[in-house]
Amino acid sequence: MLVAVLASFFAYERHKASQILSDLPAKLGVQIAQSSDAYTLSRTGKNGKPAFSLHASKAVQFTGGNGAVLHDVVITLYGAEGDRADRIAGSEFDYNQKSGMVTAKGEVQIDLQGANQVATAAGSGAGKSATDKASGLAGIGAFSPADAVHIKTSGLVFNQNTQIASTPEYVEFHTPKADGHSTGATYDVQQGLLILNSAVELHSDRDGTPILVHASHAEFLRSNMQASLLNPVTEYKADHTTSDQAIVFFRKDGSAEHIDTKGHIHFKTDGGQELTAGAAKILLDLRSQPVRADASGGLNFISSPVKPAPLTHQMHGNAVEGTVLFGPGGTLSHAQARDAVSFVDAQSGLAGDPGGSATRELRASKVDVDFVQDGKGHSVASKVLAAGGASAVLHTIRTKGASPNTTKDASQKTSQDASQNTTIKGDQLLADLQDGRAITSLHGTGHTSVLDVSPTGATNLSTGDVLQVNFSPHAKGAPVAAKPKQVDAGSSMDSAQIESVVQEGNVMMVQTPAAASPGHPAEAPAKATAQRAHYDSATKVLRLEGSPHIKIGGGPGDPSANAAAGENGTTDVAADTIDYHRDSSIANAVGNVKATYFQVKNGQVKNGQPKAGAPAAAGGFGGDGPTHVISSTAVLDQTHGLAVFKGQARLWQSANSVNAPVIELTRNPETLKAYGEPAAVNAVYTVMATAESAQHPSTVMRVHSRQLLYVDADRKATFTGAVTAEDPSGTVHADETEVFLTAAAAPHGQTRPSTAQDQTGSTTHSPADTGGIDRVIATGHVVLQQPGRRGTGEKLLYTANDGKFVLTGTSATPPHLYDQTHGTVSGEALIFNRQDDSVVVSGGQSKAVTDTRTAK
Numbered sequence: 134m135l136v137a138v139l140a141s142f143f144a145y146e147r148h149k150a151s152q153i154l155s156d157l158p159a160k161l162g163v164q165i166a167q168s169s170d171a172y173t174l175s176r177t178g179k180n181g182k183p184a185f186s187l188h189a190s191k192a193v194q195f196t197g198g199n200g201a202v203l204h205d206v207v208i209t210l211y212g213a214e215g216d217r218a219d220r221i222a223g224s225e226f227d228y229n230q231k232s233g234m235v236t237a238k239g240e241v242q243i244d245l246q247g248a249n250q251v252a253t254a255a256g257s258g259a260g261k262s263a264t265d266k267a268s269g270l271a272g273i274g275a276f277s278p279a280d281a282v283h284i285k286t287s288g289l290v291f292n293q294n295t296q297i298a299s300t301p302e303y304v305e306f307h308t309p310k311a312d313g314h315s316t317g318a319t320y321d322v323q324q325g326l327l328i329l330n331s332a333v334e335l336h337s338d339r340d341g342t343p344i345l346v347h348a349s350h351a352e353f354l355r356s357n358m359q360a361s362l363l364n365p366v367t368e369y370k371a372d373h374t375t376s377d378q379a380i381v382f383f384r385k386d387g388s389a390e391h392i393d394t395k396g397h398i399h400f401k402t403d404g405g406q407e408l409t410a411g412a413a414k415i416l417l418d419l420r421s422q423p424v425r426a427d428a429s430g431g432l433n434f435i436s437s438p439v440k441p442a443p444l445t446h447q448m449h450g451n452a453v454e455g456t457v458l459f460g461p462g463g464t465l466s467h468a469q470a471r472d473a474v475s476f477v478d479a480q481s482g483l484a485g486d487p488g489g490s491a492t493r494e495l496r497a498s499k500v501d502v503d504f505v506q507d508g509k510g511h512s513v514a515s516k517v518l519a520a521g522g523a524s525a526v527l528h529t530i531r532t533k534g535a536s537p538n539t540t541k542d543a544s545q546k547t548s549q550d551a552s553q554n555t556t557i558k559g560d561q562l563l564a565d566l567q568d569g570r571a572i573t574s575l576h577g578t579g580h581t582s583v584l585d586v587s588p589t590g591a592t593n594l595s596t597g598d599v600l601q602v603n604f605s606p607h608a609k610g611a612p613v614a615a616k617p618k619q620v621d622a623g624s625s626m627d628s629a630q631i632e633s634v635v636q637e638g639n640v641m642m643v644q645t646p647a648a649a650s651p652g653h654p655a656e657a658p659a660k661a662t663a664q665r666a667h668y669d670s671a672t673k674v675l676r677l678e679g680s681p682h683i684k685i686g687g688g689p690g691d692p693s694a695n696a697a698a699g700e701n702g703t704t705d706v707a708a709d710t711i712d713y714h715r716d717s718s719i720a721n722a723v724g725n726v727k728a729t730y731f732q733v734k735n736g737q738v739k740n741g742q743p744k745a746g747a748p749a750a751a752g753g754f755g756g757d758g759p760t761h762v763i764s765s766t767a768v769l770d771q772t773h774g775l776a777v778f779k780g781q782a783r784l785w786q787s788a789n790s791v792n793a794p795v796i797e798l799t800r801n802p803e804t805l806k807a808y809g810e811p812a813a814v815n816a817v818y819t820v821m822a823t824a825e826s827a828q829h830p831s832t833v834m835r836v837h838s839r840q841l842l843y844v845d846a847d848r849k850a851t852f853t854g855a856v857t858a859e860d861p862s863g864t865v866h867a868d869e870t871e872v873f874l875t876a877a878a879a880p881h882g883q884t885r886p887s888t889a890q891d892q893t894g895s896t897t898h899s900p901a902d903t904g905g906i907d908r909v910i911a912t913g914h915v916v917l918q919q920p921g922r923r924g925t926g927e928k929l930l931y932t933a934n935d936g937k938f939v940l941t942g943t944s945a946t947p948p949h950l951y952d953q954t955h956g957t958v959s960g961e962a963l964i965f966n967r968q969d970d971s972v973v974v975s976g977g978q979s980k981a982v983t984d985t986r987t988a989k
Contacts, residue, residue, distance in 0.1 A: 151403040185354075200229045201930060204706045215527060223289075235291040243284035247904035283307040286318065297321050304329070311337035315351070327353040333362070344369045348379075358383035365394075376413075389421045398428070405437040422463040429454040432470060450476035452500070465512035468502045474519070476500070488532035493572070497523035497562070507568075514566050523562040525575065527631070528554040554586040555631060559600055563889070575602040583634055589647035593715060595666060598638025605632040634668040642666060642675070644715065657703075659720075659771060660684040661713065677711040683720055685771050704776070705729040718771035726767045728779065730798070754805055754843060755821070755850070755874040756787025757904075762796060774800025782807075788822035788833065788905075790843060802847035815839050815855050821872060822905045834860040834906060836870065846875040848907075858909065862967050863920070868913025875907040908932045915940065921971075922952040924963060936967035 175186040190205035208221040219963045225238040285305040291298040299319040317330030329351040337344045349866015350363035362382040367374040377396025384390050392415040400408040418424050432455050436448040439517045455474035460466035476495045483489035498521030504512040519525070560579025566574050569831040577600035585593040642661040664679025677683070685704040709724025722728075723764040730753055753760030765780025775797065778784070782796040784805070793807035794816050809816030819836040839854025850872040852858070858865045858872075886984040917924040917940060926948035940963040942948040950972060961976030 153927060159366070173234075176422035200231075200408060203225055210805075237287070237289040238241040240285060241289050265297070266707070296348045301330075306335075307856075311335060313346075314790075324354070328672060342370055358385070373401045375399045384419075386419075389417045390421050391416045407435050409433045423459045425459065426457040427454070428457070434476075440804075447476045447481075448476065450474070450495075460877045464506060467504065470500045470502075471848045473496060474498065474500045475958040483529075483531065486531055492526075492528040494526040494528075495519055495523070495562075495564075497521050513568060517562075517564040517566065518565075519562040520560065522560065523577075524556060524558040525551075525562060525564075527557070529553045529630070540706065552588050554584075556584040556655055557600070557602060558583075574604065576600065577602075581636060583636070586981065587647070591647040592645045593642070594645075595634075595636055595642040597636035597640040597666065599636065601635040603633045605630055631670050633668075633670065637664065638667045640664060640666045640677070642677075644713075644718075646718075657685055657771075659713070660717070661711070663711075673714060673716040675713040677713065678709075680707070680712040681709075682707045683713065683769075685720075685769070686770050703731045704769065705731075706767065708767070720767075720771070722767040722769070724765065726762075727765045728762040728764075728767060728769075728776070728778070730762075749953070753786040753790065753845070754784060754789045754790045755845070755848065758787055760784060762798075764796070779810075785820075787819070790820045792818040793841070803846075805841070805843040805850075806842040817841050818853075819850070819852070821874075823830045832860050832862075834858055836872075836911075839872070848876065850874070856911070858911065864918045865909075865911050865931075866916040866918075867929070869911070871910045871912075873907045873909070875905055906933050919965070921954065922965075924948060924950040924951060924965070926963070938965035938967075939963070940965070 135830045148244070152219060159450070170191055173186070173188050175183065177183055186209045188207045188209075189203045192204070193202045200972075203226045204224065205222050206226050211601065221241065221243050223237045223239065223241040227238060228234075229236075246666035278603055285306070286300050286302055288300045288302040289298065290300065296672050297319065299317070301317045304315050304318045313333070313335035315329040315334070316332040319328040319330065320326070321328075329348075331350060333346075333348040333351045335346040337346075345368040347363075347366040348362040348364060349361065353581055360383070362379045362381075365374075365376060365379045376394040376398045378394065381392045382390045382392070387643045392431075394413045398408075398410040398413055400406075409770075410428040410432050411427055413428040415423050416425040431571075432452045434448070434450045450470070452470035454476040455468065455470040457465065457469075458467040474497050478493045480491045483491060483619050485829075495517070497519035499519070500519040500523075501520075502514050503516040503518075505515045556562045557575060557577065559577030559581040561577065563576040564572050565574045574819070577818050579598070580596070581598065581600035583594045583600065583602070587593075640661075640663045641834070642663075644659040648656070661677055661681065661683045663676075663677035663681035665677070667676045668674070683704075683706045685706075706720065706726065708722035708726045710722070712721040712723075714720070762776075762778050762782065762784045764778035764782035767779070768775075770776070770779045776799075778796045778798075781795065781887075782791075782793055784791045784796050784798075784807075791805070791807050794814070795807065796811045797806040798804070799806075806818045807819070815837060817836075817838045817840060819838070820840055821834045821836065822832075834866075836852050837850035837857040838854075841850060841852055843850040848967045852870040852872070853868070856865075856870040858867075858870055886907075909929075911929040911931075912927065915924075915926045915929045917926075925943040927946065928941045930939040930941075931937070940948040940950070947961065948963045950963050952958065954973065956974065958974055962974075964973040964975060966973070
């Protein structure tokens with residue numbers, strides 16, 4: 134804006150006036166010996182071309198011959214080639230030949246010929262002598278005001294000895310595109326230095342809009358084409374710019390090339406925007422329009438609302454240095470801030486929540502901003518690229534409708550003020566803006582991360598190679614799902630809230646519940662890995678794709694686990710896709726589900742590690758080591774400790790396994806439930822290892838049933854619905870079958886309890902193995918089938934320690950045994966001994982009917 138004036142006056146035309154002033158003493162130094170009217174004098178240069186001409190209506194010689202008075206003087210000075218005619222005019226000049234001083238009395242008019250006039254003058258003088266040219270251009274009518282530069286002042290003094298011209302009086306400047314004034318002026322001919330002493334003021338316009346420049350002092354050095362202004366103040370539209378110093382560098386054609394400003398640069402608008410810097414350099418095009426601006430020495434920016442509003446923004450930022458690029462017409466096109474860049478956008482009042490607030494902060498080593506023109510011709514930011522360890526922090530405080538606690542049921546909401554902190558990081562972050570303020574999307578690359586902290590202190594951290602965050606800016610009172618309206622960003626635009634987050638490439642996620650209250654241990658953290666993760670804030674669902682894997686809990690070997698997490702064990706889940714509900718801590722796994730449970734008994738964990746001598750694992754399905762599950766789908770409820778596997782589900786631990794359409798696992802109490810859909814289907818298939826004894830090696834029992842319920846605390850598996858249990862010694866059919874397992878393996882160096890009491894009251898000795906089937910109780914329409922024999926009754930008790938089957942019935946229906954060798958046997962109790970293949974009839978009336986005998 135300053136350059137629009139300086140380029141038209143100082144650079145191109147003012148250095149021509151300096152030639153007039155420097156040549157004036159010599160040209161007025163002609164001896165005037167008498168008074169005469171219509172006095173004319175002309176002189177040619179060494180090249181034979183006109184140098185100057187002087188015309189006065191009257192000339193009077195001073196007494197003594199040391200001075201003269203010239204009246205109504207017009208002095209015309211020509212260029213070196215005679216192609217320019219500039220003019221100085223005044224009503225009276227005094228010339229003291231002895232002192233070499235030339236003094237103008239009264240007003241002086243200086244007209245500097247414009248470029249169009251130069252061409253006209255050259256054409257009109259063709260074929261004429263130099264004298265004819267001089268006389269023809271001497272008159273006032275030869276000048277066109279539309280194309281001339283006019284200067285008006287008074288008290289002009291020129292010292293012929295020092296070649297310095299000066300005036301302490303008021304000076305006016307008029308050009309075709311600008312005008313101005315100052316108090317006092319000095320010109321040093323030898324140095325080519327023009328000084329405007331004080332109170333400098335320049336007026337111009339850009340596209341019809343006025344530009345005003347003030348300066349306390351101004352200097353122009355003709356030799357290197359520099360103009361310096363002290364304490365310049367520029368006013369353009371509502372913009373106000375100040376600095377300690379500005380230096381304008383001009384090209385040879387008179388156009389400004391660049392401007393250097395130093396010291397306390399301050400830019401302010403009536404819209405509440407302010408920018409300060411220590412120094413700046415502005416490059417200009419041939420039309421003196423800005424092309425590039427480089428600022429340094431510390432940049433500070435602030436934007437505050439002029440009038441209070443229900444929704445108000447305040448922005449502020451800083452950096453060490455920066456660069457601004459301009460487009461056609463000097464419009465802002467790009468800006469870059471460098472070194473320790475920080476921008477903060479603080480909002481008071483949210484849509485539907487006047488008491489709420491939101492803050493967005495961007496930090497990076499370098500930030501690039503692209504600008505576009507809005508419908509009103511203003512430059513507004515459209516894209517922001519932050520690089521070099523960039524981070525964006527979003528902080529929201531809501532006083533109404535606070536978000537659900539992320540570690541509890543979605544129905545439980547905080548009644549107090551709720552705050553939400555989200556920190557987004559990446560090597561580069563690219564943001565798209567709406568109306569120059571509201572963020573619509575954020576794209577991150579290189580070591581991206583998103584950290585979300587809930588009002589309760591629960592955290593969600595995700596990392597990945599690439600990040601895409603979509604925001605949902607909306608107008609006050611408008612539904613979030615509605616299309617954003619074009620509103621005034623400074624008044625009613627709510628702070629953009631995260632709508633969705635997508636991360637890709639080596640995604641890792643950790644959800645850590647809030648610290649529990651005293652006496653209530655914190656829930657175990659949930660960890661996940663995948664190639665792609667998509668989070669939807671409306672549903673609070675996190676979808677994991679690309680070999681997703683979730684780990685809930687921090688069991689043995691995980692140093693991040695606390696005692697509570699370790700004692701609850703660890704759950705690892707993999708599938709084709711996993712949907713994790715952050716508000717309810719429920720995970721839905723679909724396709725090729727694989728889950729692994731590692732459960733350590735309570736009291737056997739210290740600082741996340743198994744205690745010395747603790748068993749490797751317990752729980753699950755009665756065996757040692759981890760429990761594995763595969764299925765088509767799974768639902769894992771971390772809060773309630775429930776996991777439901779469906780679709781060709783299979784669970785196994787050690788030698789024990791279960792196949793069923795549906796398998797449910799609960800954590801507290803530790804239970805396993807398997808059943809078919811519908812429940813009437815006899816679709817549960819179970820394999821369990823029998824206990825090893827001195828007489829019999831370990832064997833395997835296979836059970837078909839409609840339903841299985843296993844309670845680890847009781848070490849009991851209950852099979853219901855047309856149960857069929859089969860092992861190498863035979864097959865048992867019953868309405869219900871209970872299988873009791875031996876105690877878990879004892880820690881190294883300890884002794885496991887050696888006795889157990891069955892439901893008949895008898896005591897059996899537990900084997901010294903690592904666990905398995907201790908006893909089996911079958912009830913209801915019992916049928917025992919073994920090679921060569923078949924028994925029926927209402928109850929069957931099998932004890933693995935001695936390998937005996939005890940078959941009983943009721944008084945109305947006593948047990949019966951058909952044996953190919955012994956015939957049919959009945960009694961109060963029938964005892965089958967696997968060790969010697971004998972049958973003992975105990976109590977009641979018994980009889981043996983031998984129909985057929987077959988050697989065994």
